[in-house]
Amino acid sequence: MFQQVPMVEIDGMTLVQTRSILNYIATKYNLYGKDAKERALIDMYTEGIFDLTEMMLPLVICPPDQREAKILLVKDKIKNRYLPAYEKVLKSHGQDYLVGNKLTRVDIHLLEVLLYVEELDSSLLAPFPLLKALKNRISSLPNVKKFLQPGSQRKPPINAKQIEEARKIFKF
Amino acid sequence: MAGKPVLYYYNARGKMECIRWLLAAAGVEFEEKFMETSEDLEKLIKDGRLMFQQLPMVEIDGMTLVQSRAILNYIATKYDLYGKDAKERALIDMYTEGIIDLTDMMLRVVTCFPDQREAKISLAKDKAKSRYLPAYEQVLKSHRQDYLVGNRLTRVDIHLLEVLLYVEELDSSLLAPFPLLKALKSRISSLPNVKKFLQPGSQRKPPYDEKIIEKAKKIFKFQPS
Numbered sequence: 409m410f411q412q413v414p415m416v417e418i419d420g421m422t423l424v425q426t427r428s429i430l431n432y433i434a435t436k437y438n439l440y441g442k443d444a445k446e447r448a449l450i451d452m453y454t455e456g457i458f459d460l461t462e463m464m465l466p467l468v469i470c471p472p473d474q475r476e477a478k479i480l481l482v483k484d485k486i487k488n489r490y491l492p493a494y495e496k497v498l499k500s501h502g503q504d505y506l507v508g509n510k511l512t513r514v515d516i517h518l519l520e521v522l523l524y525v526e527e528l529d530s531s532l533l534a535p536f537p538l539l540k541a542l543k544n545r546i547s548s549l550p551n552v553k554k555f556l557q558p559g560s561q562r563k564p565p566i567n568a569k570q571i572e573e574a575r576k577i578f579k580f
Numbered sequence: 581m582a583g584k585p586v587l588y589y590y591n592a593r594g595k596m597e598c599i600r601w602l603l604a605a606a607g608v609e610f611e612e613k614f615m616e617t618s619e620d621l622e623k624l625i626k627d628g629r630l631m632f633q634q635l636p637m638v639e640i641d642g643m644t645l646v647q648s649r650a651i652l653n654y655i656a657t658k659y660d661l662y663g664k665d666a667k668e669r670a671l672i673d674m675y676t677e678g679i680i681d682l683t684d685m686m687l688r689v690v691t692c693f694p695d696q697r698e699a700k701i702s703l704a705k706d707k708a709k710s711r712y713l714p715a716y717e718q719v720l721k722s723h724r725q726d727y728l729v730g731n732r733l734t735r736v737d738i739h740l741l742e743v744l745l746y747v748e749e750l751d752s753s754l755l756a757p758f759p760l761l762k763a764l765k766s767r768i769s770s771l772p773n774v775k776k777f778l779q780p781g782s783q784r785k786p787p788y789d790e791k792i793i794e795k796a797k798k799i800f801k802f803q804p805s
Contacts, residue, residue, distance in 0.1 A: 409674060409678065410678050410681070410711055410712070410715060411711060421667065421670060421671075423670055423674055424674060425673065425674045425677035425678065427649070427677055428670050428671075428673035428674040428676075429670075431669065431670065431673050432666055432669070432670040432673075435666045435669070436666060444654055444658060445641070445643065445654075447653065447654070447657070448645055448650050448651075448653065448654040449643075449650075451647065451649055451650035451653050451654075452631060452645055452646060452647045452650040454650075455647035455649055456631065456632050456647065459632070489632055489633060490632070493631050493632060
């Protein structure tokens with residue numbers, strides 16, 4: 409619709425816009441909470457995760473001379489804004505999942521970004537015991553465990569060759 | 581006031597305006613607390629009321645919500661402006677996200693370094709003309725209904741009206757090639773709650789001027805990107 413990817417064909421629809429696709433899938437597979445208030449929390453937590461993920465993406469494509477400064481900035485936000493926020497949520501209710509005491513989409517989104525944080529610097533998670541526990545717990549769920557194994561459709565960290573190819577396709 | 585949502589932001593459009601529009605269209609009265617100084621913002625942060633130390637923030641139904649999409653989604657659901665099922669919601673989300681992308685592009689015109697402004701204006705006009713306006717005209721053309729989704733008013737008609745007004749502010753000739761968008765703009769503007777919001781004296785915020793931008797920069801201590 410907007411000449412951009414991602415695009416997903418699902419249930420007879422041609423959907424673009426990541427959030428639209430994610431919202432539909434989460435609703436369809438009952439991973440979006442039980443009511444509007446739970447959804448509000450899920451959305452709020454999810455948006456923070458998106459902000460953090462978006463902050464981490466450019467690290468790969470930025471020129472080497474700017475990279476150190478950018479990495480420091482991102483690590484600072486991770487350490488002082490994002491990880492504390494999610495640790496606090498878990499601490500506030502002491503439950504195994506972020507919202508509604510059962511698995512929802514945001515537990516999956518959080519696991520994903522925690523793995524990226526670890527890839528960036530494995531020491532960043534150290535001060536956050538509840539996040540580490542959630543990470544292990546969600547990783548052990550059968551479907552997630554399968555996805556984490558080699559041979560799944562999970563994509564590896566991006567490398568310089570892929571960036572060059574993307575540059576050609578997307579002209580940036 | 582018990583019951584009324586309270587909006588925390590500065591006295592300008594920014595990322596809160598779409599929320600003001602949606603509440604107004606739903607006929608919901610709301611209060612506003614404006615950040616006048618950086619201390620106002622710091623106090624909210626220190627009190628732990630901003631999950632990510634950022635605004636917008638809205639107190640509604642006992643919740644302290646940040647992140648504009650979370651807030652919009654909740655309001656839309658509560659006031660039945662989010663379609664009748666998951667498939668309608670998917671379309672609404674898809675269309676809404678495009679509008680947010682365009683609105684962000686136009687916001688960058690205001691927040692960028694002055695020497696970049698011309699380039700950002702050109703970009704916004706170009707994308708409006710060649711990507712976004714045609715896309716929404718095409719949706720209306722495909723079903724010939726009065727509203728974007730489900731043949732009745734939903735949030736995305738309100739979001740679209742809002743951005744069409746900004747496009748018009750940027751360059752009034754941009755809408756000329758799009759008759760169905762122009763018709764929708766007139767139609768939605770005439771709805772009672774919307775008409776009221778469009779009148780002077782409502783909580784709708786005016787276009788940016790240098791004074792507002794300077795004040796925002798001081799409160800938010802932000803640097804142009």
